[in-house]
Amino acid sequence: xxxxxxxxxxxxxxxxxxxxxxxxxxxxxxxxxxxxxxxxxxxxxxxxxxxxxxxxxxxxxxxxxxxxxxxxxxxxxxxxxxxxxxxxxxxxxxxxxxxxxxxxxxxxxxxxxxxxxxxxxxxxxxxxxxxxxxxxxxxxxxxxxxxxxxxxxxxxxxxxxxxxxxxxxxxxxxxxxxxxxxxxxxxxxxxxxxxxxxxxxxxxxxxxxxxxxxxxxxxxxxxxxxxxxxxxxxxxxxxxxxxxxxxxxxxxxxxxxxxxxxxxxxxxxxxxxxxxxxxxxxxxxxxxxxxxxxxxxxxxxxxxxxxxxxxxxxx
Amino acid sequence: xxxxxxxxxxxxxxxxxxxxxxxxxxxxxxxxxxxxxxxxxxxxxxxxxxxxxxxxxxxxxxxxxxxxxxxxxxxxxxxxxxxxxxxxxxxxxxxxxxxxxxxxxxxxxxxxxxxxxxxxxxxxxxxxxxxxxxxxxxxxxxxxxxxxxxxxxxxxxxxxxxxxxxxxxxxxxxxxxxxxxxxxxxxxxxxxxxxxxxxxxxxxxxxxxxxxxxxxxxxxxxxxxxxxxxxxxxxxxxxxxxxxxxxxxxxxxxxxxxxxxxxxxxxxxxxxxxxxxxxxxxxxxxxxxxxxxxxxxxxxxxxxxxxxxxxxxxx
Numbered sequence: 001x002x003x004x005x006x007x008x009x010x011x012x013x014x015x016x017x018x019x020x021x022x023x024x025x026x027x028x029x030x031x032x033x034x035x036x037x038x039x040x041x042x043x044x045x046x047x048x049x050x051x052x053x054x055x056x057x058x059x060x061x062x063x064x065x066x067x068x069x070x071x072x073x074x075x076x077x078x079x080x081x082x083x084x085x086x087x088x089x090x091x092x093x094x095x096x097x098x099x100x101x102x103x104x105x106x107x108x109x110x111x112x113x114x115x116x117x118x119x120x121x122x123x124x125x126x127x128x129x130x131x132x133x134x135x136x137x138x139x140x141x142x143x144x145x146x147x148x149x150x151x152x153x154x155x156x157x158x159x160x161x162x163x164x165x166x167x168x169x170x171x172x173x174x175x176x177x178x179x180x181x182x183x184x185x186x187x188x189x190x191x192x193x194x195x196x197x198x199x200x201x202x203x204x205x206x207x208x209x210x211x212x213x214x215x216x217x218x219x220x221x222x223x224x225x226x227x228x229x230x231x232x233x234x235x236x237x238x239x240x241x242x243x244x245x246x247x248x249x250x251x252x253x254x255x256x257x258x259x260x261x262x263x264x265x266x267x268x269x270x271x272x273x274x275x276x277x278x279x280x281x282x283x284x285x286x287x288x289x290x291x292x293x294x295x296x297x298x299x300x301x302x303x304x305x306x307x308x309x310x311x312x313x314x315x
Numbered sequence: 316x317x318x319x320x321x322x323x324x325x326x327x328x329x330x331x332x333x334x335x336x337x338x339x340x341x342x343x344x345x346x347x348x349x350x351x352x353x354x355x356x357x358x359x360x361x362x363x364x365x366x367x368x369x370x371x372x373x374x375x376x377x378x379x380x381x382x383x384x385x386x387x388x389x390x391x392x393x394x395x396x397x398x399x400x401x402x403x404x405x406x407x408x409x410x411x412x413x414x415x416x417x418x419x420x421x422x423x424x425x426x427x428x429x430x431x432x433x434x435x436x437x438x439x440x441x442x443x444x445x446x447x448x449x450x451x452x453x454x455x456x457x458x459x460x461x462x463x464x465x466x467x468x469x470x471x472x473x474x475x476x477x478x479x480x481x482x483x484x485x486x487x488x489x490x491x492x493x494x495x496x497x498x499x500x501x502x503x504x505x506x507x508x509x510x511x512x513x514x515x516x517x518x519x520x521x522x523x524x525x526x527x528x529x530x531x532x533x534x535x536x537x538x539x540x541x542x543x544x545x546x547x548x549x550x551x552x553x554x555x556x557x558x559x560x561x562x563x564x565x566x567x568x569x570x571x572x573x574x575x576x577x578x579x580x581x582x583x584x585x586x587x588x589x590x591x592x593x594x595x596x597x598x599x600x601x602x603x604x605x606x607x608x609x610x611x612x613x614x615x616x617x618x619x620x621x622x623x624x625x626x627x628x629x630x
Contacts, residue, residue: 101380105549107544108547123460134441137611137612153471154471156468156469156470156471157614157616157618184423193608194608208524209498209499209525209620210524210615210618211616211620211621213602213605228422229550232547233549235354235544236547236548251525293508293527294532296452296531297452299528301471302471302474302528303527306524306525306526306527315444
């Protein structure tokens, strides 16, 4: 069942765009000038210590196992959406999603799963999960936001952006609020017109250009840390909003489980890079201004949704 | 061969995120307040006139026909990359890409095609196309940039952003330069370390979060106007940088043709929305501040890569 491929996970973060096969050439750390050349992301990761990484908490980790055998690993965000995360834990624990389907794949936007049954009376029971939850669009923050690691870069959508608990986030100090930003791989709870009409049964994941207009309009519950490619390549639905028009086009899910509910031997042993360390700051700077030989004009800027969040199999 | 589906093209631009099946409910234009409610994007498009649209120029339009029968329609950008576009026209005219393959699919980054042969001596002849071209990373502009339609929104990567000839673009008035921005669907010419090492044979297309760090580091040659979903869902390569590890994983292309080289009966009859009209400005504002009932907090901002560029089949 394990689909962990640390080599790929790291390779996916290397963004060079060369002509094949030269693109695969490793970066060599040549030092010509008196001042040492800044380290590349790979060099920074290679030099990281155990304390730069954190284990995923099994109580906050979901495994979405597609029927065809691929696993997507999701980290939940209880700090931002405690009621939704609690409900999602209950739904997973009671096997709510088992046998349900991915029902929507809209190009450059989202993939969405849940109960495809249109007749509310025939929908699957949500068991002991709550049918009604409060909207958790943003979090009230105190003067200190624990773990807040701010980017110095400007952002058009929010007064401040940075990271909290490994999640890309925004902050509005004047209003004392913070929220997770809709970046690639972020997961939210679909809702109807009413702000409090989501209960976590219907989840969507961002598969395109960051739709930041959704920020503070919907409850974000987590993000994918591994296996994103199994969702992002699902053929697009041809109905309105990318919903599949035929039932057989839906993609079945074998199960969604909380890692804590899975035997240890069947869990992924993953670590993600901490976002509140000097090493992470160095990594962001290495991506803000690319210094490898391929780049001719370092950007001097990075968008919150362009910052890589490395993951690896624990040793 | 025609794969034009205008209903889908417009549906794809509607970004509501409701619970199925309510998500498909049409937006109703309720007017409660004395001031008329701003029009939604759909209402704006429904009210557009013929002069708000332009036909794609067959001399600047490529058809990438995948072997499995799907067509991707690409608009070239001769204003920004005249030498590369001229070479691409020659390569298409002489059937250079026919039978070659998509060789790379890297999640949240790019899909890339060209000659997969690693031995340079065995690679396909480029015919009368030029082996060497100048780098065309940015364009020198005069005080007036024809067709420039500037967004009022801030951008972290460039002094100004907007649209030229229907392409998302940036501008640096101080240095008198302009360039196409790396948004979803934008196509560039892969290169090695040398700035002038691209000749247009090896092309990549952005399939993930806008990699704006590539701006002014590589030559952009055009963008996809229809059929993006056939490239964005190609299974990801498991080799370094998303290259396919096995030859059979590569995705074969039947042909890439300039529309002008294709019989009229086999052409797509497409129009794209002009970006230099008051109607387009109204559409951008409708997306900058969503006013339909679903949105509770209009963003007050839009990113250059979030602006939809509608396409339709001409009547």
